[in-house]
Amino acid sequence: MYTLSSVSNSKITGKVTFKKNEDGSTTVLLEINGSSKDVHPAFIYFNNAETGGEIAITLEPIDCDCESSSTIVTTLDDGTPISYEQLLKFDGHLKIHQNEDHLEIVITQGNIGTNAN
Incomplete structure (x- = not known):
């Protein structure tokens, strides 16, 4: 789980959770x-939030006032496979x-993977 912090005085916070599925996705x-x-x-972007980078993975948008979304990820947007690990x-x-x-x-934004503190 990673924390998402408010940006641009939006007062919107949140979290992102990665869950390993049985099929490796x-x-x-x-x-x-x-x-x-x-x-x-x-979107998940390359590099840390401070440096910025190109889009690596497009996620399902958060729709309506549900305030959540779920995406199953197996590849980067360019087709490169990516496992949970x-x-x-x-x-x-x-x-x-x-x-x-x-x-x-x-x-809202937050660092993930090796960039999370």
């Missing part, structure tokens, strides 16, 4: 608190954005 569960009713796109050691961070029209606005 990973379920990525996003849970946030205090969001609007927007559909919030979510590799994801736990991944050099990355996660960002959740305001909505599709405002991807430049990040509402």
Whole structure:
């Protein structure tokens, strides 16, 4: 489990949980608190949050006021396989954005894998 911190005074926090599935895939569960009713796109990026990087994995967006989403991950967006163990050691961070029209606005983020403290 990794903590997601508020960005841009959004007052939205949350957590991301990685769960190993029997078939070797990973379920990525996003849970946030205090969001609007927007559909919030979510991505795992390369590098740490401070450095920034390109999108590595597109996650299911957080829809409606449910404040959660679940994605089964087996590969990076470029098709490179990634296991649960590799994801736990991944050099990355996660960002959740305001909505599709405002991807430049990040509402919550956190470092994952080797970048988590």
